[in-house]
Amino acid sequence: MNHPLQRALVPTLSILLAILLNAAIISATGTDPLMVAERIVRSTLGSPYGTGQVLFKATTLLFSALAVAIPFHLRLFNIGAEGQLQVGAIAAAISAASLPPSLTPWAAIPLAVLAAMTAGAGWASIAAILKIRFRVNEVISTIMLNFIAQGVSGYLLFNHFALPSTAHSAPIAENARIASFSELYGWFPSSPANPSLYAAIALSLGFWALLYRTRHGFEMRASGLQPLAAKRAGINPARHTLLAMAMGGASAGLGAANLVLGYKGYYEAGMTAGAGFSGIATALLAAAHPLWIMGSALFMGLLDYGGLAVNSLVPKEIFQVMTAVTILLVISATALNRRNS
Amino acid sequence: MAAAVKIQNITRKFGTLTAVRNVSLTIEKGTVHAIVGENGAGKSTLTNIISGMLPPTGGELIIRGKPVRFTSPKDAAEEGIGMVHQHFMLAGELRVAENIMLGYEECRLFSPLNRKAVNNRIRECAEKYSLALNPDARVSNLSVGEAQRVEIMKLLLRNASIMILDEPTAVLTPMESTKLFTTLRTLAENGHTVLFISHKLDEVLSFADTISVMRKGEIVCTMPAAGATKEQLAGRMVERGVLLSVDNPPATPGAERLRVSNLCLADTRGAQKLRNLSLSIKAGEIYGIAGVEGNGQSELLQALSGMLQGQKGIKGSIQLEGRSLLELSPRQITDCGVGAVPQNRHTEAVITSFSVTDNLIFGRHREPSLHRGAGFSHKALQQLESRLIPDYGVLCQNPAKQQLGALSGGNQQKVVVAREMTRPDLKLLILAQPTRGVDIGAIETIHRKIIEARSRGVAILLISAELEELITLSTRIGCIYNGAISHEFTAKECELKRLEGVAFQKEIGLYIT
Ligand SMILES: Nc1ncnc2c1ncn2[C@@H]1O[C@H](COP(=O)(O)OP(=O)(O)OP(=O)(O)O)[C@@H](O)[C@H]1O
Ligand SMILES: [Mg+2]
Numbered sequence: 001m002n003h004p005l006q007r008a009l010v011p012t013l014s015i016l017l018a019i020l021l022n023a024a025i026i027s028a029t030g031t032d033p034l035m036v037a038e039r040i041v042r043s044t045l046g047s048p049y050g051t052g053q054v055l056f057k058a059t060t061l062l063f064s065a066l067a068v069a070i071p072f073h074l075r076l077f078n079i080g081a082e083g084q085l086q087v088g089a090i091a092a093a094i095s096a097a098s099l100p101p102s103l104t105p106w107a108a109i110p111l112a113v114l115a116a117m118t119a120g121a122g123w124a125s126i127a128a129i130l131k132i133r134f135r136v137n138e139v140i141s142t143i144m145l146n147f148i149a150q151g152v153s154g155y156l157l158f159n160h161f162a163l164p165s166t167a168h169s170a171p172i173a174e175n176a177r178i179a180s181f182s183e184l185y186g187w188f189p190s191s192p193a194n195p196s197l198y199a200a201i202a203l204s205l206g207f208w209a210l211l212y213r214t215r216h217g218f219e220m221r222a223s224g225l226q227p228l229a230a231k232r233a234g235i236n237p238a239r240h241t242l243l244a245m246a247m248g249g250a251s252a253g254l255g256a257a258n259l260v261l262g263y264k265g266y267y268e269a270g271m272t273a274g275a276g277f278s279g280i281a282t283a284l285l286a287a288a289h290p291l292w293i294m295g296s297a298l299f300m301g302l303l304d305y306g307g308l309a310v311n312s313l314v315p316k317e318i319f320q321v322m323t324a325v326t327i328l329l330v331i332s333a334t335a336l337n338r339r340n341s
Numbered sequence: 342m343a344a345a346v347k348i349q350n351i352t353r354k355f356g357t358l359t360a361v362r363n364v365s366l367t368i369e370k371g372t373v374h375a376i377v378g379e380n381g382a383g384k385s386t387l388t389n390i391i392s393g394m395l396p397p398t399g400g401e402l403i404i405r406g407k408p409v410r411f412t413s414p415k416d417a418a419e420e421g422i423g424m425v426h427q428h429f430m431l432a433g434e435l436r437v438a439e440n441i442m443l444g445y446e447e448c449r450l451f452s453p454l455n456r457k458a459v460n461n462r463i464r465e466c467a468e469k470y471s472l473a474l475n476p477d478a479r480v481s482n483l484s485v486g487e488a489q490r491v492e493i494m495k496l497l498l499r500n501a502s503i504m505i506l507d508e509p510t511a512v513l514t515p516m517e518s519t520k521l522f523t524t525l526r527t528l529a530e531n532g533h534t535v536l537f538i539s540h541k542l543d544e545v546l547s548f549a550d551t552i553s554v555m556r557k558g559e560i561v562c563t564m565p566a567a568g569a570t571k572e573q574l575a576g577r578m579v580e581r582g583v584l585l586s587v588d589n590p591p592a593t594p595g596a597e598r599l600r601v602s603n604l605c606l607a608d609t610r611g612a613q614k615l616r617n618l619s620l621s622i623k624a625g626e627i628y629g630i631a632g633v634e635g636n637g638q639s640e641l642l643q644a645l646s647g648m649l650q651g652q653k654g655i656k657g658s659i660q661l662e663g664r665s666l667l668e669l670s671p672r673q674i675t676d677c678g679v680g681a682v683p684q685n686r687h688t689e690a691v692i693t694s695f696s697v698t699d700n701l702i703f704g705r706h707r708e709p710s711l712h713r714g715a716g717f718s719h720k721a722l723q724q725l726e727s728r729l730i731p732d733y734g735v736l737c738q739n740p741a742k743q744q745l746g747a748l749s750g751g752n753q754q755k756v757v758v759a760r761e762m763t764r765p766d767l768k769l770l771i772l773a774q775p776t777r778g779v780d781i782g783a784i785e786t787i788h789r790k791i792i793e794a795r796s797r798g799v800a801i802l803l804i805s806a807e808l809e810e811l812i813t814l815s816t817r818i819g820c821i822y823n824g825a826i827s828h829e830f831t832a833k834e835c836e837l838k839r840l841e842g843v844a845f846q847k848e849i850g851l852y853i854t
Binding site: 155213214215216218219220221225226228229231232233234235236 | 715
């Protein structure tokens with residue numbers, strides 16, 4: 001099991017198996033799987049608009065997957081990307097709506113993005129502090145913080161920021177909008193894909209470099225693999241816990257900025273649409289590896305938008321089942337590969 | 342009658358490396374068979390093949406006349422083969438009896454264990470094979486020796502008739518080792534077959550029936566233990582000559598470096614682990630601590646390394662050149678010039694899935710000379726590895742790529758020792774079982790390095806279960822018993838008594854029990 005080709009064999013087989021299984025599920029619902037497949041491909045990668053939609057979805061997913069993946073290397077399981085996205089989104093919307101219109105976009109966008117990152121990082125740090133101070137398990141605290149974020153953002157929206165008789169906040173200032181690729185260069189016409197994608201890719205690469213090319217990453221990996229040995233080696237576990245959670249939360253904040261500044265232009269109830277939870281699956285699918293995670297986000301973005309496109313053929317619920325089955329198969333395959341190596 | 346184990350032309354490769362080369366060996370039923378050899382000779386690999394942990398690349402394995410092909414330890418267990426690993430696989434929170442029956446409950450799921458019947462069987466077995474054990478004790482409270490007995494008992498109740506032990510005595514005190522061998526002898530007399538690996542030639546000579554010597558993946562000879570000598574074995578194991586005991590020129594101690602005064606420590610349950618422990622170490626001397634494990638050594642080590650920082654229940658003081666260490670973090674303590682080889686390599690000293698080079702800098706990664714930008718300087722790392730790896734005789738193909746976990750046990754230990762002993766500006770060196778699992782040739786090297794460091798003026802605290810090692814190296818020896826130093830041998834006494842050998846060991850023995 002040492003040859004790279006052999007290593008690739010198991011995941012490839014598992015993807016084939018997933019395709020067959022999904023085809024069987026579609027057949028069982030009385031639809032022709034080939035037609036569905038064709039429709040998915042045509043509506044996503046088959047058109048510039050579809051490709052743009054996939055890239056836009058992948059951007060948010062990549063940010064929220066990184067929010068899970070960064071702490072994962074310290075053996076921290078951040079279930080809270082959803083809540084971090086929500087507080088990030090509300091911070092982006094409120095700050096961007098209250099910026100003076102005279103500001104240039106070069107100042108306005110970074111300020112709004114910074115607000116989103118700070119909110120996400122702050123929210124995630126609460127879980128880190130609870131863990132360091134009171135040894136509260138981060139899975140439990142981040143789940144609770146998700147509920148709290150949901151409640152707080154709902155309260156803020158409906159009691160303070162919603163425009164009368166709407167479910168969204170005031171539109172953000174024009175100077176804080178991130179122009180789409182379509183507006184900028186005419187790429188992927190009328191789709192919301194925007195330069196946030198560059199930031200997401202840069203963040204993945206940066207995270208890779210941090211993890212494998214810096215002393216900070218050396219300490220992070222050591223702490224995650226052997227906490228006791230790391231502590232003896234003078235590595236401060238509390239400092240790393242706090243930093244990793246904050247970095248993860250900041251990444252979720254960037255995902256929120258993509259949604260608010262790059263697409264909607266305001267904060268709306270339910271706008272994160274569970275992207276924080278899909279981020280967990282996206283991260284796990286790539287075994288939290290900072291480079292594979294880009295492929296995994298693209299794949300999940302494709303399924304996400306492809307599912308919408310075939311809604312008339314395959315019910316949304318069935319498509320969810322298919323996605324989950326695929327993820328389970330791929331994760332089992334990687335686990336199998338690791339055991340055999 | 343067919344032999345218990347017959348190996349024919351077994352080979353095992355790891356990539357391009359041949360760890361076991363075309364080995365053939367016969368182990369007779371009812372004998373105690375020992376395997377000795379240098380670190381990395383292939384001993385663990387060979388026993389792992391017999392116990393089904395590793396499949397061989399080629400060759401045949403014949404158990405009691407029957408050719409077998411194991412794909413897992415479970416297959417081997419079905420043929421009555423059991424292995425006691427160096428790292429025990431016990432559930433700490435469960436009781437002894439529960440651990441022994443784990444996975445072998447003989448009753449339906451969810452119905453309670455028949456505790457009485459189980460306890461009776463354990464007592465019966467304990468009596469027959471002199472395996473003193475309390476079935477109701479919690480495993481987390483056991484000593485290493487007791488935990489090992491639990492492992493052996495587990496195998497016995499699963500009807501293992503062929504027992505394999507990989508360096509079983511590396512972690513035992515001499516007394517516990519003797520107990521273990523009494524058990525193994527009784528087992529052999531009752532028709533069991535025992536195969537064990539050891540680096541301690543004395544015990545191999547006195548307890549084994551047959552001895553095989555491995556070198557570079559091959560068995561170079563197999564001989565009856567009766568009539569063999571230590572020098573003869575050492576000669577077959579290593580090509581160059583080995584000094585079995587290094588020279589220890591008189592020390593010239595300088596000013597006081599470390600002072601531990603009236604250190605008291607209670608654990609979380611309130612049990613007193615250290616009781617007014619006091620000692621002092623000067624620059625340029627080796628202070629040896631003799632004692633049976635569990636008398637406060639690990640607590641003293643933890644306090645010295647900053648692992649107890651901020652913990653309640655500590656009284657007294659630890660001072661390094663007048664600076665108090667108790668309030669400092671592990672990092673601040675290393676920054677004061679303290680290096681340490683911890684007791685438990687795997688959990689405290691290394692990251693097994695990191696490369697050998699990464700492990701050579703692990704804990705030293707804050708040294709500015711290794712840095713370049715936010716990362717590490719390749720050149721500095723290369724210099725470090727090309728200095729330390731040959732110097733300490735670490736057997737390893739590609740240190741920058743190879744995982745530490747793929748090194749043999751003794752070679753992993755050498756990596757830790759090399760890293761800690763070569764810290765720049767070393768003031769105090771704490772060595773806990775520094776030669777655990779290391780072969781006789783490498784022990785000589787490490788002992789020489791320890792004396793060298795002492796002569797350079799480093800203060801050294803040495804904790805070892807090997808009285809011989811303590812006597813050879815120590816300038817002074819403190820006997821630890823029940824959380825305090827119960828007796829101290831002065832430098833003069835140590836120098837004189839060193840020549841007495843076994844008599845001195847016996848005298849020390851009086852103070853530690
Ligand atoms: N999983 C592995 N991958 C690659 N090489 C390995 C692996 N396990 C062992 N080796 C190599 O095989 C050789 C034999 O190792 P083995 O562990 O059998 O030695 P040993 O005789 O038990 O030594 P020691 O006395 O140090 O325990 C060594 O060179 C080691 O580096
Ligand atoms: Mg070994």
